[in-house]
Amino acid sequence: MNTLPQQLANGLLLGSMYGLIAIGYTMVYGIVQLINFAHGEIFMTGAFGALTVYFYILPDGTPMAVAVPLMLIGGGIVAILIAVGAERFAYRPLRGAPRLAPLITAIGLSLALQEVVRNFYPGADRARAFPGLDATHDLGSITIKDADIFLIVSAVVCMAALAYFVRKSRTGRAMQATAQDPDTAQLMGIDTNRIIVIAFAIGGFFAAVAAVAYGLKYGNVDYRMGFLMGLKAFTAAVLGGIGNIYGAMLGGLVLGIAETLASAYIDEIPGMQQLGGQSWANVWAFCLLIIVLLVRPQGLLGERVADRA
Amino acid sequence: MRQRSLVILTSVLTTGALTLTACGSRDDKGGDSNNSGGSTTTLTIGVDAPLSGENSTTGLGIQYGAQIAVDDANKKKLVPGVTFKLKAYDDKAQPATGQSNATAITGDKTAVGAVGPLNSGVAQTMQQVFASANMVQISPSNTAPELTQGKNWQTDKKRPFKTYFRTATTDELQGSFAADYAYNGLKKKTAFVVDDKQTYGAGLAKIFNEKYKEFGGKVVGTDHVNTGDKDFGSLVTKIKNSGADLLYYGGQYDESSLITKQLKDAGVNIPLFGGDGMFASTYIETAGKAAEGDLATAIGVPADTLPAAKQFIETYKAKGYKGDYGAYGAYSYDAATAIINAVKAVADANGGKVPTDINDLRSKVVDAVQKSDFEGISGKVSFDEYGDTTNKQLTVYQVEKGEWKAVKTGTAK
Numbered sequence: 001m002n003t004l005p006q007q008l009a010n011g012l013l014l015g016s017m018y019g020l021i022a023i024g025y026t027m028v029y030g031i032v033q034l035i036n037f038a039h040g041e042i043f044m045t046g047a048f049g050a051l052t053v054y055f056y057i058l059p060d061g062t063p064m065a066v067a068v069p070l071m072l073i074g075g076g077i078v079a080i081l082i083a084v085g086a087e088r089f090a091y092r093p094l095r096g097a098p099r100l101a102p103l104i105t106a107i108g109l110s111l112a113l114q115e116v117v118r119n120f121y122p123g124a125d126r127a128r129a130f131p132g133l134d135a136t137h138d139l140g141s142i143t144i145k146d147a148d149i150f151l152i153v154s155a156v157v158c159m160a161a162l163a164y165f166v167r168k169s170r171t172g173r174a175m176q177a178t179a180q181d182p183d184t185a186q187l188m189g190i191d192t193n194r195i196i197v198i199a200f201a202i203g204g205f206f207a208a209v210a211a212v213a214y215g216l217k218y219g220n221v222d223y224r225m226g227f228l229m230g231l232k233a234f235t236a237a238v239l240g241g242i243g244n245i246y247g248a249m250l251g252g253l254v255l256g257i258a259e260t261l262a263s264a265y266i267d268e269i270p271g272m273q274q275l276g277g278q279s280w281a282n283v284w285a286f287c288l289l290i291i292v293l294l295v296r297p298q299g300l301l302g303e304r305v306a307d308r309a
Numbered sequence: 310m311r312q313r314s315l316v317i318l319t320s321v322l323t324t325g326a327l328t329l330t331a332c333g334s335r336d337d338k339g340g341d342s343n344n345s346g347g348s349t350t351t352l353t354i355g356v357d358a359p360l361s362g363e364n365s366t367t368g369l370g371i372q373y374g375a376q377i378a379v380d381d382a383n384k385k386k387l388v389p390g391v392t393f394k395l396k397a398y399d400d401k402a403q404p405a406t407g408q409s410n411a412t413a414i415t416g417d418k419t420a421v422g423a424v425g426p427l428n429s430g431v432a433q434t435m436q437q438v439f440a441s442a443n444m445v446q447i448s449p450s451n452t453a454p455e456l457t458q459g460k461n462w463q464t465d466k467k468r469p470f471k472t473y474f475r476t477a478t479t480d481e482l483q484g485s486f487a488a489d490y491a492y493n494g495l496k497k498k499t500a501f502v503v504d505d506k507q508t509y510g511a512g513l514a515k516i517f518n519e520k521y522k523e524f525g526g527k528v529v530g531t532d533h534v535n536t537g538d539k540d541f542g543s544l545v546t547k548i549k550n551s552g553a554d555l556l557y558y559g560g561q562y563d564e565s566s567l568i569t570k571q572l573k574d575a576g577v578n579i580p581l582f583g584g585d586g587m588f589a590s591t592y593i594e595t596a597g598k599a600a601e602g603d604l605a606t607a608i609g610v611p612a613d614t615l616p617a618a619k620q621f622i623e624t625y626k627a628k629g630y631k632g633d634y635g636a637y638g639a640y641s642y643d644a645a646t647a648i649i650n651a652v653k654a655v656a657d658a659n660g661g662k663v664p665t666d667i668n669d670l671r672s673k674v675v676d677a678v679q680k681s682d683f684e685g686i687s688g689k690v691s692f693d694e695y696g697d698t699t700n701k702q703l704t705v706y707q708v709e710k711g712e713w714k715a716v717k718t719g720t721a722k
Contacts, residue, residue, distance in 0.1 A: 003546050003547070003549075003550045006546045006549075007542075007543060007546055010540075010542030010543055010546060011542075011543075013542065014540050014542065118361070118362075125361050125362060125365060126362065126363070126365055126366065126591060127563065127566075127591070127595050129594055129595055129597065132570075132574075132597070134574055136574060136575070136576055138576075143575050143576050145574050214539075218539055218540070218567060218570070218571070219567075219570050219595065219596075219597060220566075220567070220595045224362070224537075225539070228537060228539070229539075259543075260542060260543045261543075263543040263544065264543045264546065264547060267532075277531075277532040277533050277544075278503075278532050278533060278534045278535070278538065278541065278543060278544045279506055279532075279533035279534055279535050281543070282535065
């Protein structure tokens, strides 16, 4: 059996999830030059928001076709509130401060969010079951399940909507202007604070979409799920060129596919058996990041901007 | 302005930290005065296990198993003039945390011994600390052979620490018991072997791999995963392609429950077989229907089928303790009881009083534990020259209608 199509599909799915989360990193960085390390935890709270909707708000036995959109809304609201709250109370007071201060705040916030969920969400100190979409479909040599379709479709829809929003809408253009030069944008009458809040909100919502897809795909969520996913998504954002939304998505896909292919095939290369397999996937992913950054320091789609980074 | 608030913040934090430190040392002194001043002596038994995060279901079973043993001993006044107290430490399944907990336990001047930890990898960092303090440590669940039989246990058995004991049997027996059942019981002729690279998981997978081949089975592929991994799509495709009849997994339920779910979602309906690390109700809760038909070996015989454990299980349920007593609760009870019985033996030999010098008491307790010989709730409790239990019973469990059911019990050869 040729496993390549299936492995590519696996990589594409993983990559779409990284890409959705990476959007949050890249938009915030593009506008305020802040690496929001709490973004992984915003993703996590989105998952718990959706879980709350399913278990504590909807009546038992709600069909998934009804439940999933409501879970998206619930998770989205929680993630947006936390993202915007973080901006308002943790980052805005530090806007003029040296770079290191908001970075440390972000790390502190990420720990705080993890511990709050662990301590106060019922049963969250270990993995909590999440409703799955497990019906499978065979497409030639590829087997995928409903959750995978949900992930791909929502990634495409979200990206298309974001691209349209940024290019065509008034707010989107204001966003581009703020990213280019916040001071001048403000002088031109753009409310930059509002733009920054919108960037955080969009990032939060995309993270919530990824979180719902994550829950539906893997069937459980836990309070530490944001750490590794956040780190990978950040890598994806850097790989694609931080600050560029298309770069984030491309970086996610490249990272996901590279990771999957590395763990699938490297151990088949003669002499490389020790360096292959699932446990080396992260090593190869980060090797790829280093190589790309050596050749193109601005990332795959990044612009060469001297005063940033 | 910002500078000044920073100064204020720093001083507040520093004051806070100092206050906390002060609290800590006052507690220690309190323990000391209790020991020398009171008419009844309070002796502490430390219990170290993961009480939060990964593996906490089984970890809490260890904590409360020991708690019930301590309560029973106090109620029965097993050692006259001595009240036992259990102090729980959370190691979060992290070796470094386990080591600092071990240091805290040995630093407690009322502590006579410790029960735990759950994970073999954590035990490795704790053994030396307890050996230096000459304090007994009994694990209800560690199964890595090298903990008692030294690094070269396969060729040259040598006990590294005379303070370390366990009421659990070793992976050597568990791995070969599983291989036997997979090949001869389930008639599965090809297997894919995966482990999580940890002391426990990798050791177990290695032994299974060797024994399975000895029985005549074919290992069609191996792979390793990282603890904390969530996406096993690539691994699942490899397993599917290998055509294996069975997946053997050495590791904990955190990863194996996800692997079995993703495996079955991909349409690969082969059972996942693992060790006692995934024998917990959480495995079934997280994997859901995908867990059906999966197997796990566990040390000893099921707590529910032990006639002597009936009272224990009733107490556990009546108290509403969290966690899962099924896997190690009874072994933890016996581990704590072994320490308590040892204290009693020391007191009896000393004219009915425990030695007042804690170091003297600790070293005598180590010797007394070595001589343990009593009927525990998991069976006979006694230790061989390596500190391993002489009770070498094992059970294979299978998930049936959402519950672990014992399918074969036996004594490992």
